[in-house]
Amino acid sequence: MIVLLLLGFFLIVAFEAPVLARKKMWRELRVFTALLVVGFVLSIVQVLGIELSELVKVIESVFKKIL
Numbered sequence: 001m002i003v004l005l006l007l008g009f010f011l012i013v014a015f016e017a018p019v020l021a022r023k024k025m026w027r028e029l030r031v032f033t034a035l036l037v038v039g040f041v042l043s044i045v046q047v048l049g050i051e052l053s054e055l056v057k058v059i060e061s062v063f064k065k066i067l
Helices: 002-022 026-048 053-066
Strands: none
Touching: 002 026
């Protein structure tokens, strides 16, 4: 399953990153990379079956304070 995940993310990068680099869209490339890394890490965590309940509680408390 992890191999398919790696392949999927690799294909996304292979199709999207060169276009952004060719058009010299550096800010968009940075945001794309950051979001892709976050998505990749969360996907790996989910595939491995690691519970993130504590992280979710922290995020919820931060947003409750902000909102």
